[in-house]
Every structure is written in structure tokens, then in C-alpha cells.
Amino acid sequence: MFTGIVTAIGSVTSVEDRGDLRAVISCPWDPAGIDIGASIACSGVCLTVVDRGGQEGDAWFAVDISAETVSRTAQDQWREGRRLNLEPALRMGDELGGHIVTGHVDAVGRIALRRDVGGSDRFEILAGKAIAPYVAEKGSITVDGVSLTVNEVHDEANGDVRFALNIIPHTGEVTTLGSLQEGDSVNLEIDVLARYLKRMQSLAG
Known part of the structure; x- marks a missing residue:
């Protein structure tokens, strides 16, 4: 669950076709705070972190994007250089500053x-x-x-x-x-x- 309050802007640094797409997204976070298996909303799309690295302030995380997700999201969103709005999943006790967002594109x-x-x-x-x-x-x-x-x-x-x-x-x-x-x-x-x-x-x- 998310709130629609963006905490950072990331950028797609690489995209690899493995059947599904594997995208690596750069972000200004601390990689130690990005958990494998965590959910991150990427321009409104809830995706699961499958890898991460980098250093504080210059981190990256990887996500797998299915063909179904690609077909239902904005054109050219999953290409190198594309900037994305990022929001980590809501944690218990966090302020609900926007509204309840699921990360599923309608x-x-x-x-x-x-x-x-x-x-x-x-x-x-x-x-x-x-x-x-x-x-x-x-x-x-x-x-x-x-x-x-x-x-x-x-x-x-x-x-x-x-x-x-x-x-x-x-x-x-x-x-x-x-x-x-x-x-x-x-x-x-x-x-x-x-x-x-x-x-x-x-x-x-």
C-alpha cells in the first residue's frame, strides 16, 4: 500500500529482456534501507525488489516487469533514461499524507x-x-x-x-x-x- 506522496525521482539505467523485463533503477537512497522483496511504486506501478546495491545517496535496485505490466502501463516507461517517481511501501505508523494507493494501474x-x-x-x-x-x-x-x-x-x-x-x-x-x-x-x-x-x-x- 502507498500514499501517492513521491519521495524520490529515479532513473532506469538498464533494461534486459529475460522473457520478462529486468530493469535496474538508480535512486538517491541508502541501499541498506532497500530490502530484497520490498515493494516500491515506480511511477504508480507496484514492483518487487529482486536485487540492490550502490552506496548511500547513489543506490540502485532491480525489478522484474511482466509482459502484462508492460502492456498496461504508459508507453516507453520501461526504457533506459526514463525518469520515474518512486515511493516505498507504507510502513505501520507512517503518515497517510495523500490517499490510499495500491500501485495497480487502472x-x-x-x-x-x-x-x-x-x-x-x-x-x-x-x-x-x-x-x-x-x-x-x-x-x-x-x-x-x-x-x-x-x-x-x-x-x-x-x-x-x-x-x-x-x-x-x-x-x-x-x-x-x-x-x-x-x-x-x-x-x-x-x-x-x-x-x-x-x-x-x-x-x-
């Missing part, structure tokens, strides 16, 4: 618009009809592993959903969101509470 969205508004960035993301019922104004959504609040929601004629977010300068600087451009793909995870509410609604109907 859909891939596309940045349809990016515009400067008063020093912050307004993003509009277009996503498929499958997640449209779960996106609500003032609700939570995870974008590339970052917990964000939805400002506006517009339903498209074809059933897709277009929603707006406001990215303050601090968030843009400490995550990869600040480098996103129109047309880029992003990993989306809907709020787990919205998922349960939709299920309850369907049973009540």
Missing part, C-alpha cells in the same frame, strides 16, 4: 492540454470510458504515482472522460510531472474508495 491516460495558470500548471488528461464513472470533481486520482485532486470533469460524447488537475510548482519540481508535455502518456489509478462505492451501487441497483 488505465493509461494522455495529456490533452498543459497550460500555465498563475504560476501553476493546469493539466487536462483524457482517459477511456472504463474509468469515467470513477473520476469525480474534488476526488482523488493517482497520476504516475502522484496523489492529486481532480478539479473538473467533462464527459466526452464517446464515453471517454477528460479531467483537469492543478500542479503547483513544488509538485512539478519534486516529481516527473513538471516535465510532462501534451501528448505524453501517464499511468492512472482511480481512488480505491470510488471503486468500492461503484461496486456497492451496482449491487444496490
